[in-house]
Amino acid sequence: MLHFNFDYYRPSSIDEAVELFDKLDQDGKKPIYLSGGTEITTLGRLNQVFTKAVIDVKGIPECNVLDYKQDSVVVVGAALTLTQVWESKILPLLGEACVRIGDRTSRNQITLGGNLASEIIYREAVLPLLLSNSTFVVAGIEGIRQLSVHKIFKEKLRLKRGEFLVQIKVDGKYRKMPFYIEKKRKSERVDYPLITLEALKVDRSIRLAISGLCAFPFRSYEMEKELNNTDISIEERIDRAILRIPAPVISDIRGSREYRIFVLRNTLLDALIYLGGVRA
Amino acid sequence: MIEKLTLDINGEQWVATVRMADTLLDVLREKLDLTGAKRGCENGDCGSCTVLADGLPVKSCMMLAVDAIGKKLTTIEGLQDTPMQHAFVEKWAFQCGYCTSGFIMNAHALVNQHPDATDEIMEEWLSSNICRCTSYQEIREAVKSVLKEQRFDRKRPRNRR
Numbered sequence: 251m252l253h254f255n256f257d258y259y260r261p262s263s264i265d266e267a268v269e270l271f272d273k274l275d276q277d278g279k280k281p282i283y284l285s286g287g288t289e290i291t292t293l294g295r296l297n298q299v300f301t302k303a304v305i306d307v308k309g310i311p312e313c314n315v316l317d318y319k320q321d322s323v324v325v326v327g328a329a330l331t332l333t334q335v336w337e338s339k340i341l342p343l344l345g346e347a348c349v350r351i352g353d354r355t356s357r358n359q360i361t362l363g364g365n366l367a368s369e370i371i372y373r374e375a376v377l378p379l380l381l382s383n384s385t386f387v388v389a390g391i392e393g394i395r396q397l398s399v400h401k402i403f404k405e406k407l408r409l410k411r412g413e414f415l416v417q418i419k420v421d422g423k424y425r426k427m428p429f430y431i432e433k434k435r436k437s438e439r440v441d442y443p444l445i446t447l448e449a450l451k452v453d454r455s456i457r458l459a460i461s462g463l464c465a466f467p468f469r470s471y472e473m474e475k476e477l478n479n480t481d482i483s484i485e486e487r488i489d490r491a492i493l494r495i496p497a498p499v500i501s502d503i504r505g506s507r508e509y510r511i512f513v514l515r516n517t518l519l520d521a522l523i524y525l526g527g528v529r530a
Numbered sequence: 531m532i533e534k535l536t537l538d539i540n541g542e543q544w545v546a547t548v549r550m551a552d553t554l555l556d557v558l559r560e561k562l563d564l565t566g567a568k569r570g571c572e573n574g575d576c577g578s579c580t581v582l583a584d585g586l587p588v589k590s591c592m593m594l595a596v597d598a599i600g601k602k603l604t605t606i607e608g609l610q611d612t613p614m615q616h617a618f619v620e621k622w623a624f625q626c627g628y629c630t631s632g633f634i635m636n637a638h639a640l641v642n643q644h645p646d647a648t649d650e651i652m653e654e655w656l657s658s659n660i661c662r663c664t665s666y667q668e669i670r671e672a673v674k675s676v677l678k679e680q681r682f683d684r685k686r687p688r689n690r691r
């Protein structure tokens with residue numbers, strides 16, 4: 251039960267949504283966009299989210315697109331559920347990240363856009379999008395912008411007030427590239443990650459993105475550089491990469507800082523062996 | 531905003547006056563007296579509030595009632611006399627019973643969506659629900675018995691006229 255009430259709007263076009271936001275904002279309603287609605291209902295119950303108006307983007311056709319044509323770009327709508335993204339098999343790199351989030355029933359409700367815009371720090375669906383240098387399509391009162399993930403997702407999704415995420419675009423070449431993904435949880439089958447690590451092999455070099463290690467998900471070029479230095483032993487490469495972790499490592503009930511680094515070390519080793527980045 | 535909503539539940543139209551911030555669970559239990567969906571964690575973790583929306587399990591504690599308009603909803607009240615209900619009774623797949631309606635909803639959807647579900651798929655689906663009394667083994671047996679029964683029915687030769 252939410253202790254506050256709000257007005258609910260379900261626009262059927264991008265223009266209608268952004269105009270509504272603008273008007274409700276001016277009226278002091280503190281509007282927020284809603285997609286799967288699972289975070290608003292759960293955090294709202296704890297009074298960690300408050301609004302007087304929600305704008306549901308699920309009725310906007312562009313937010314529900316799932317498209318790929320031979321040798322072109324994969325387009326995934328922000329309002330698709332994680333189950334839909336996974337079952338479509340449109341982009342295995344992304345689908346495999348989505349299927350590790352939450353549990354099966356929750357994935358029928360949680361949307362891709364909701365996960366990326368989440369207040370909760372993990373935002374695991376961004377890992378493949380960082381690795382594949384994806385493009386985020388966002389809409390606001392000033393029109394549509396298409397931005398590189400690296401510009402708009404810095405620790406979290408950085409939207410301007412009144413903007414919402416419409417779609418993600420990924421170059422179709424990433425559909426076939428070899429990748430490795432591992433989500434390590436504390437003990438349960440379903441949980442937030444101790445760490446989730448996704449690695450992608452592009453030509454001969456490895457790209458790396460991680461969630462759960464620091465207070466935000468990231469892709470680290472510095473860590474990648476160390477991992478791709480084939481002049482030294484694999485253990486040395488991993489040691490050096492660990493020295494390049496971009497922010498303090500989390501220590502919490504799921505695992506201490508030391509344990510997380512231990513798990514990271516082993517998972518990196520598995521990833522390098524799997525992707526063949528290891529010299530014989 | 532308070533509005534009159536019409537929801538399609540178990541094949542019937544139900545009308546309720548709700549706050550836009552009411553969850554589907556609030557409305558089922560408090561407005562429509564459909565108390566089979568249980569209030570557990572209200573945080574998406576336990577699955578005791580599971581219902582089906584267009585045949586897929588959803589946790590009604592984290593779905594707005596207004597978001598359920600236009601969807602075909604099924605609650606445990608709509609699963610009377612189904613093979614899954616019988617299997618849970620036959621296999622003693624419960625102790626206190628608090629989690630049972632959520633598990634039956636999920637398991638019913640599983641056998642419909644995946645008539646050939648492997649153990650892996652079954653585990654993936656069932657791990658959305660928690661049973662504090664740890665009836666997990668019996669729940670698995672109940673689900674497997676329905677899957678087996680369905681397979682047997684499919685293989686049985688049909689009478690030709």
Ligand SMILES: Cc1cc2nc3c(=O)[nH]c(=O)nc-3n(C[C@H](O)[C@H](O)[C@H](O)COP(=O)(O)OP(=O)(O)OC[C@H]3O[C@@H](n4cnc5c(N)ncnc54)[C@H](O)[C@@H]3O)c2cc1C
Nearest residue numbers: 285286287288289290352361363364367368373374415574
């Ligand atoms: C049971 C459970 C388990 C979970 N497990 C995991 C996990 O393992 N890993 C993980 O990473 N996360 C996990 N989460 C967190 C979940 O991914 C986020 O809470 C996510 O925000 C839920 O998505 P939603 O579509 O329901 O979001 P909503 O509740 O609709 O929205 C969440 C936030 O995103 C904003 N938003 C939604 N859509 C858009 C859009 N298109 N454009 C701009 N802003 C938008 C909303 O305004 C709101 O601030 C879990 C959540 C639950 C309930």
Ligand code: FES
Nearest residue numbers: 570571572577591
């Ligand atoms: S009450 Fe809904 S998941 Fe626990």
Ligand code: FES
Nearest residue numbers: 625627661662663
């Ligand atoms: S039977 Fe008691 S919680 Fe499952």
